[in-house]
Amino acid sequence: MEMIPSYILLEALGSEFDDYTYLPAVGTHGGILLAWKSREVRITDPMFTTNALTAKVSGADPTPWWISIVYGPQDDEEKVTFLDELRHIRATCAGPWLLCGDFNLIYHDEDKNNSNLNRRHMGKFRRCINDLALKEIYLNGRRLTWTNGQDPPTLVLLDRAFCTSDWEDLIGECHLRCLAFVLSDHRPLLLDCTPSPAAHRRFRFEEFWLRQDGFHDVVTAAWNSVSNPDPLQRLWLRLQATANALKSWSARTVGSARQRMAICREVIARFDKAQEDRLLTPPERWLHQTLKVTYLGLASLERTIARQRSRLAMLKDGDANSAYFYQHSSFRRQKNRIYSVLSDGHVLSDHKDMAEAAFAHFDAMLGTDSRRDISLELQDLIATSENLQDLDAPFTEAEIWNAI
Structure with missing residues (x-):
């Protein structure tokens, strides 16, 4: 989609997201939308490159930071240019930086469920991550984010979020998780940077x-x-x-x-x-x-x-x-950190509800005599011996050579 009218944004995201900018798609490829609530955050200095949309974010914290949303190319030769594009963006935007989106690249063997790997591109992507001093934000609950929908399916981790160390220090703890995908072959990612609820701190020996x-x-x-x-x-x-x-x-x-x-x-x-x-x-x-x-x-x-x-x-x-x-x-x-608990078919995310569900579960389990299909016969597992003096005897030379 080369143009995004306001009514499409209103239908998709609601009236709270009252401002936006976007990088137009080329045919059926690419296309990036960045929308925000102007009452809570201010987006300035947008920069448009071939495969990325970059902007400066200013919110409640006095220190602004940069966000880059990417849509990596599928052509092998263009992927090398894409990595150079990321280096250019970082050189232009100094300070805390969040980099996220569909990279169309992997850098670990476990990022794909089969052995059809392009190790040359994996090495280039890994080297780019090291050169930019990026840290990947841990993805909770899922290992792979894209499927080709075939039988058997090919599953790949293409969608990621990276950040610099100063961005992590500025924002604090955040939680990245996958949502359900219906129409797209990509699982949408949700990065939650809201402060964690205050909880009772357990005693820890230092x-x-x-x-x-x-x-x-x-x-x-x-x-x-x-x-x-x-x-x-x-x-x-x-x-x-x-x-x-x-x-x-x-x-x-x-x-x-x-x-x-x-x-x-x-x-x-x-x-x-x-x-x-x-x-x-x-x-x-x-x-x-x-x-x-x-x-x-x-x-x-x-x-x-x-x-x-x-x-x-x-x-x-x-x-x-x-x-x-x-x-x-x-x-x-x-x-x-536990962000949600499944209890009796219901997903609980409130801290108090999760604590009550955990207490009820273990309270019903502990001290309850339940029927077991399998039992252990300890007398058959542990051979008894009338003479235990051999345990105190020194090792013989033959036993030492056998062990070596």
């Missing part, structure tokens, strides 16, 4: 607490503060008291490492500015040096916290910075 002064005293005092004649109740109350005491102690002694680092930088900068006009007094010089030492300690602490939360145990110290750990932990939260 490994760096072990190296903080006063940790053992807090645990000892909290553990001995509870007494109960029932041993199980006593254990539960002691664990609960210890968790509460550790959270309170951590908030007082550690607090927000990033906020304390920002305060240290501000005070150090003011001392540096004052030195240009006068000599610092002895107490000021002492505080100046103390803040520098404190800042280094906080930086090390922040890195330790980020490393633990990222769960990247295979990296050694110095292999990556704190920003990498924070980005990986953000990816883990996006991947592991």
Whole structure:
């Protein structure tokens, strides 16, 4: 469609999307529409290229960012030009960037359900992603987004969303999922960037607490503060008291490492500015040096916290910075977060409804004696022996050679 009149947009999206721009289609190929609610967001500086529509987005956040929507070509030679087009767009639009659409390219073997792969184009696409420092937004619930409708079908992951690290830091957590497709051979994607609902934070033990002064005293005092004649109740109350005491102690002694680092930088900068006009007094010089030492300690602490939360145990110290750990932990939260639950044939997305459904399910399951078709005969699985002294005997030379 070379022209998109307003009434088509009104019929398709409703009256709330009151402004739009588009890249016309060429015959039956291409065509990109970008529509928005002008009361909530402002789109400026549209840029039209062969296979992409790019614009600057300004909303509630003071920092604007760029969005590029693509419709990749199908011809093999044009795909190479398309990748160069993406590099040109990035060179023109500096700052946070979201890149999404139908790329008509893959870069992993698992992006297609058969072995008919063009590895030359896969390598070029992968190299382009690395050159542009892009991170793919995790697609929840689906692995492939396009089908040719044949029997057996060919399924491919052609529709994606990429972003830069500064866009992820600016927007925060987002959720990308597939919707049902009826008329198109592509599954439509929905990228939800609304803030996640506040939920009760569970207690999590922080490994760096072990190296903080006063940790053992807090645990000892909290553990001995509870007494109960029932041993199980006593254990539960002691664990609960210890968790509460550790959270309170951590908030007082550690607090927000990033906020304390920002305060240290501000005070150090003011001392540096004052030195240009006068000599610092002895107490000021002492505080100046103390803040520098404190800042280094906080930086090390922040890195330790980020490393633990990222769960990247295979990296050694110095292999990556704190920003990498924070980005990986953000990816883990996006991947592991539950956004909907199917209960009794109904899809629940509200956080309270999902919690109630989960509680009802496990409450009905736990402690209920149900009939099982299969049972385990433990006496047949574990061979009993009257003489267990052989277990303490040293290995013989023949056993060692057999193991080798």
